[in-house]
Amino acid sequence: MTAKQRSKPRYAELGDLLQAGIERGDYPVGSLLPTELELCERHQVSRHTARAALSQLITAGLVQRRPGSGTRVIAQREAMRYEHGIDSLDLLMQYGNTTRLQVLETRSEKAAGEMTRALEIATGKPYLVLNGVRMEEPNREPIAVTEMFVPVRAGTPSAELLELSSSARTVAGFLDAARLSRVEQVFDAASLTPAEASLLGVESTEPAMRVRRHYRDAAGRLLMLAISKHPPGRFAYSMVLSRNRR
Template identity: 30%
Template structure:
């Protein structure tokens, strides 16, 4: 029986991705089986080929399916339910990660980086930052996947407790509202241990293994204007980087 056509206000490829991932997670498609053809999925879901291929690309990058020309799209062994997979190889996929998880920040506070914090963040000392803290959630199962500290240059933007970033990444909001032009981002991944607060969020023991991901966002003059520091449990986070060599 054909599936109900996808209708909604969000990006169509994301809605297709959510539908197919949910069905794979639920076991509707067994590991090793083939998904329906693109033509069949397109007709059943009532979506464009472009949106369908974007959704299938996301599923493939996250390890749910394998696509082979003339061989079809095969379902792989499903990742453990406590595994969050994030693959990034482009600006678009970084934006995708932000768009497709959710975070509610607490009210901002203004801090000044002392020597220790400046070294930890990889920025200059005595700079003023807005600091916002929150928990990043996987919306499919409403599970915490990261404890976040977000720093924004307080000399170049105005943020208060009523600021609404909407559904866009903060660096895009800064571009649109404060004319800060993002040009590049660097990233460090470090093995750390969970502190008491982080362990409580994840329901784990204090001192358990974790991964700390620090991203520094640079404008077109190569000045850092935003820093995000996210801590993930090491056992349920896979970070995949794909580089184009030719």
């Protein structure tokens, strides 16, 4: 097949070929894949192509690479991956509508130290803490653990947020897109605690993608700080940025 006839880049073809081999059991979980050099010789590709093909498998959650240890198979099937496209506040809020939040614990605290700055409230002011797990519908597969911090102000439905039976439903109403003016998002890497890893069904040594979201009302006041941790291969964001033309 010529390059002109190919519907996929060469690295994607090689990545798909290797993935098929993993799924058939040619490369069992725990075994090592061929090295980049071996792939180059066996499939007549460049080192760059071989590296990109292996990166595709890493993204799929099938293999793990460690310097000096090679590329080891860690799963036979591609991990469930919830992908959410975002290019507006309304689309971001659809994330809450297409997944299910299960609140597992709630409590009330008094602000001190770092929390006064994080929640933009004075020392001693009350705030609520809600811990839970967000799951994909309809499979109920966990895609994130979430910790939510809510400054208590006039109009905050504190009783409903603290009540486990109504908490998730109240969060959805409290963060209704109509009352929001802005959501600030910060993405970085983090580690999982043993308890968080257990809820997600992964090893505590796995890295996580952490997303911090500040939800603000029309006056710019912070309604909620939510911190979510996603394990590898369970979640992805896609966003499209375009030039604003007038």
